Amino acid sequence: MTNSTIPLLPEMAKIWQQTLNWQPNEQQQQKFQQLYELIVLGNQKLNLTRITDPQEFWEKHLWDSLRGIAPKGQFIPFLSENAAVIDIGTGAGFPGIPVAITMLNCKMTLLDSTRKKINFIDESLTQLTLSNAKTCIGRAEEIGHHPQHRKRYDVALIRAVSNAAVCAEYTLPLLKQGGLSVIYRGNWTEEETKSLQNAVNQLGGVIESVEQFTTPLTNSVRHCLYLRKVVNTPASFPRAVGIPTQNPLS
Numbered sequence: 001m002t003n004s005t006i007p008l009l010p011e012m013a014k015i016w017q018q019t020l021n022w023q024p025n026e027q028q029q030q031k032f033q034q035l036y037e038l039i040v041l042g043n044q045k046l047n048l049t050r051i052t053d054p055q056e057f058w059e060k061h062l063w064d065s066l067r068g069i070a071p072k073g074q075f076i077p078f079l080s081e082n083a084a085v086i087d088i089g090t091g092a093g094f095p096g097i098p099v100a101i102t103m104l105n106c107k108m109t110l111l112d113s114t115r116k117k118i119n120f121i122d123e124s125l126t127q128l129t130l131s132n133a134k135t136c137i138g139r140a141e142e143i144g145h146h147p148q149h150r151k152r153y154d155v156a157l158i159r160a161v162s163n164a165a166v167c168a169e170y171t172l173p174l175l176k177q178g179g180l181s182v183i184y185r186g187n188w189t190e191e192e193t194k195s196l197q198n199a200v201n202q203l204g205g206v207i208e209s210v211e212q213f214t215t216p217l218t219n220s221v222r223h224c225l226y227l228r229k230v231v232n233t234p235a236s237f238p239r240a241v242g243i244p245t246q247n248p249l250s
């Protein structure tokens with residue numbers, strides 16, 4: 001496939017408006033299209049995503065990424081005011097790149113442990129002329145102790161990286177006090193909220209809300225967990241590389 005044979009993404013202005021009270025401007029729509037093309041082409045060399053159909057890409061990558069930063073259907077207000085945001089385990093750039101395109105005033109850090117993916121994103125950021133986003137190669141367990149990253153972020157995003165307790169351990173140490181962690185999930189139950197509580201408390205956070213919603217084209221169930229950092233995270237977290245996933249907090 002070449003650029004000229006890649007289909008156009010749908011615009012979905014009405015759905016954006018109805019679900020997020022927002023619509024992409026022309027420049028943002030253009031960047032979404034460019035991102036889609038970069039990913040379809042990049043997929044020929046790298047295994048970036050199995051979602052390449054234009055409607056599916058719109059729903060599962062673009063809409064889903066932005067719905068996470070819009071609890072109760074409104075964008076988190078301070079995201080438009082120089083907020084420092086990190087996307088942990090960004091893979092091909094989700095949810096971080098669509099968020100950076102939408103919130104041009106936020107400063108986005110895209111973290112992944114895989115060099116190949118980060119190289120792809122670096123190239124994409126140049127092509128997209130997105131100057132408010134930068135990349136970082138590393139493991140969440142390590143950068144969580146790095147003074148440049150620990151307690152530096154207003155918002156931490158994490159989608160499809162691990163179970164919720166692990167996501168909490170990766171995100172909370174990076175947040176400033178008062179910062180917000182957004183954990184993107186598919187299915188989620190109240191039981192799981194109960195059993196996550198203790199892990200979040202140990203990390204200095206509280207579960208502020210859990211939102212259930214359905215995606216607008218295929219009505220697939222999604223959840224977002226919003227954790228607020230209320231006190232300092234103990235220095236022992238995050239634990240060493242691999243430990244959080246081997247032995248999730250409970």
Ligand code: SAH
Nearest residue numbers: 089090091094112113114139140159160161
């Ligand atoms: N967030 C993207 C990609 C999910 S795949 C999306 O939703 O589409 C999970 C990604 O997390 C992979 O790219 C993997 O390299 C990265 N990852 C997993 N564990 C990590 C860790 N401990 N630190 C940093 N990146 C990690």
